[in-house]
Amino acid sequence: MLKFLRNIFFFTLAFIVIIATPIYAILKSMAPDAIIESVEGNLADGVNLTVGKVSSKANLEITYTDVQIFSDNFSVIIPDVTFKPVISFKEPVLLSMSEIMFSNDRLSLNAKNIDARLRVNGLQIEQLSIEGQFEEIGALEDALISQGRFVIAGINSPSKVVEIDAQSIKIAVKLPTALLNVEILNSQNSVAFDNNLEVETVAEKTSILLSRNDGQGYDGEYSGKSTHLNFSLNQEEGKANWVLPLSLVSNDVSANQSNLFNKLNLQAKGRWRSSSLTSCKLLQILTGDEECGKLTDVLDVDLTLSNNSDALSLAGDGYCVAPRSGCRQIIKSRVRSLDTEKVFSRLLLSEAFNPVVTSILMGVLLGSPIADSYFSHSVDLDVSGSQVLINKKPLF
Structure with missing residues (x-):
């Protein structure tokens, strides 16, 4: 259980890093060095980030393709991710991904058709030094810098909630004597961080396949509908x-x-x-x-x-x-x-x-x-x- 939680933690950490990639990818060439340093400072030691291509729309949506986050312990591959503009700093940061793949030596995860929201609690907007400036923002660079500061402040905030809706989530876990496969369909997930951790998942259907590799015991396929899971740490x-x-x-x-x-x-x-x-x-x-x-x-x-x-x-x-x-x-x-x-x-x-x-x-x-x-x-x-x-x- 601890190793499973540890793997989920690393996945969540990688997911939060993804939230910072809009600023990292775009502002590398146009934003002040201070913003770049702030983003890089939020990457865990030994974690590397690469982005293949970046494109933006007139409504300030930013889409990347071929995003990879990796270290010696894990890797994350995202074929495409869209970062939607923050209309109000009191609203959540919005992301959408067609697919995300995470893997390490004991666990792999594949999720499809994902909408994610980052909600920040206890953040003083005045501290961002951009209060009241939205009507003055007219350039893409200014908007990105403002959103970048907000996302960075959100990641550094002591209290935040990540909400994730996914069409499907598939998890494979290597146990000492078996392989555990879990499939979760049409789920709404909430992960809250502060001094503690709180997780809630509601899923239309959940399936579990247990395949033993020690020749002892019995394989089994188990499923349930309208599953509601809560746990905290x-x-x-x-x-x-x-x-x-x-x-x-x-x-x-x-x-x-x-x-x-x-x-x-x-x-x-x-x-x-x-x-x-x-x-x-x-x-x-x-x-x-x-x-x-x-x-x-x-x-x-x-x-x-x-x-x-x-x-x-x-x-x-x-x-x-x-x-x-x-x-x-x-x-x-x-x-x-x-x-x-x-x-x-x-x-x-x-x-x-x-x-x-x-x-x-x-x-x-x-x-x-x-x-x-x-x-x-x-x-x-x-x-x-x-x-x-x-x-x-x-x-x-």
């Missing part, structure tokens, strides 16, 4: 630890094209462990600073999969469950079900889950009826290292 109140609260809702959940549940609802919280009492910043967490510890725990998990007449629920906490946590894995959870045979029959027929584990779980649930207003069966599932306990008794 912030420090626990009064503590140095960072946490990642997450909320996910999706409808019409299926596996291997077999309908499973009408609705999925997930709440969870990831937590970083650190032996240091040093308070880390957001950038240190996203770049994996060793002094800030690493994501190890998944807590307050509440997962419910439901249909009109049956349901499956998992709730609990997992400590040291992230890969390479470096500590003993401990899981304390409770699994509950309604119309258990019907639920697990669908899971088995989908062939997307290990049939042995699925059958064992169905058996122990059927052997553990409860008196509950909603669920009919319940078991406590605990893991300590390699030991698995069902209702406090060893599974094997």
Whole structure:
């Protein structure tokens, strides 16, 4: 999860750099050196930018072709991007791209038909020294310089929101034992930056394809419609630890094209462990600073999969469950079900889950009826290292 977030961070950083390319490409030959230096100062160390061709329209729209942003760690290719003029500095900066491709050694991303907006909060327009000058701007150079100063100030602003609408987003992630492919269709995405990070995604359809490469486990294709994802990255109140609260809702959940549940609802919280009492910043967490510890725990998990007449629920906490946590894995959870045979029959027929584990779980649930207003069966599932306990008794 941390590596995935780190990759997303680098992609977002590259995206913000793209916002600065209008000034970099056009003003290189016409703007004061101070503006050029300001733009170059916003490029991360080791990041390079090339632009193939630049063209502008009478309405001050600027289009580039063959934009490339690259470093030793990642590359971004944009066939064409249009930077739309800022009519008012109180309005967002607008960008449109037909396609953007990002890749590094573990992750690749391809997004098509993108409209993006950068909203800046807490920016004093008076500080730009161009208040009231719009009616005086008559030349392309003056307009570009004014917009350039605004974009630079926006990037440097401590608080900003990037909104991205995309027709399709495809992500491929190399996991230790599998390849994970995610496709998101017709999505609206919002990423807010200040001292914390907040992300919201609403998508018409989301598909996940998991292909294992270790010969163990089962491949699976999973999908959901009307998906709504929220997560944030912030420090626990009064503590140095960072946490990642997450909320996910999706409808019409299926596996291997077999309908499973009408609705999925997930709440969870990831937590970083650190032996240091040093308070880390957001950038240190996203770049994996060793002094800030690493994501190890998944807590307050509440997962419910439901249909009109049956349901499956998992709730609990997992400590040291992230890969390479470096500590003993401990899981304390409770699994509950309604119309258990019907639920697990669908899971088995989908062939997307290990049939042995699925059958064992169905058996122990059927052997553990409860008196509950909603669920009919319940078991406590605990893991300590390699030991698995069902209702406090060893599974094997």
